Amino acid sequence: MSIAETHNLVAFLEKHEESSRFEKIIDFLNASYVQYALTVNPTIYTTCIEKFWASTKAKIINGERQIQALIDKKKVIITETSIRSDLKLDDAEGIDCLPTASIFAELERMGAKTTAWNEFSSTMASSIICLATNQTFNFSKYIFDNMVKHLEGGVKFLMYPRFVQVFLDKQVEGMTRHKEVYVTPSHTKKVFANMKRPGKGFSRRVTPLFPTMMIQASEDMGEDSAAPSDSHSTAIISQPSSSKP
Known part of the structure; x- marks a missing residue:
């Protein structure tokens, strides 16, 4: 088993030269309820993650679904509720999945008119x-359900290492005795630089930020902040394109 570098990268939501013209997206994400989950960066002890997945079982206790594991002779119990608490996700009343008609309508508003978007579940x-x-x-439910699905499917890769380490840190003491540390890669600057560089998959379509995204960001900046003008509410985002340039 191994930890895939492309999974669970830490987001450093800071403004760099490479992120120019993406400041409003950064403001939006920093004001979002997922900000902590995107940016939390624990020290990942590889042996602990391996022990977790090697000993993990999905159970139903008193009508509640749980994931249980044994780490350093300590029982670890993970539930949807504990995930919500540990990752500071206030989403208990959140949506599980939108109706199909709503999904297609909203994706079209985003400019998603190519078959590449069909790869999304x-x-x-x-x-x-x-x-x-x-x-x-x-x-929280999405993460929990996928952890259970991972167990049932028997897929051998170390899923959600960053999140799992957060869960373990909350329940197991003495993590520092484990010496093997996984260094989480970060490609934030490179991502922004690549987003601005038109490539073969760039559809030349300009996607404006939704007004709901702009409102959330401006509220976080304070009541005295001026509302952004239309000229500053657009980011150039490379939409999937099935046609050649």
């Missing part, structure tokens, strides 16, 4: 739409 598409339209998506 309805649940993942719902999460993106909910973030953009200032609705609450139940990420």
Whole structure:
């Protein structure tokens, strides 16, 4: 088993030269309820993550679904509620999945008119739409369900290492005795630089930020902050394109 570098990268939501013209997106994410989950960066002890997945079982206790594991002779119990608490996700009343008609309508508003967007599952598409339209998506349930699905499917890779370490830190003491540390890669600057560089998949389509995203960001900046003008509410985002340039 191994930890895939492309999974669970830490988001450093700071403004760099490379992120120019993306400041409003950064403001929006910093004001979002998912900000902590995006940026929390614990020291990941590889042996602990391996022990977790090696000993983990999904159970139903008193009608509640749980994930149980044994780390350093300490029983670890993870539930949807504990995930919500540990990742500071206030999403208990959040949406699990939007109706299919709503998904297609909202994706079209985002300019998603190519077949490449079909690679999104309805649940993942719902999460993106909910973030953009200032609705609450139940990420806690999504994470828990996928952890259970991972166990049932027997897929051998170390899923959610950053989140799992947060869960373990809350329940197990003495983590520092484990010496093997996984360094979480960060590609934030490179991502912004690449987003601005038109490539073969760039559709030349300009996607404006939704008004709901702008309102959330401006509220976080204070009551005295002026509302952003239309000329500053647009980011150039490379939309999937099935056609060649």
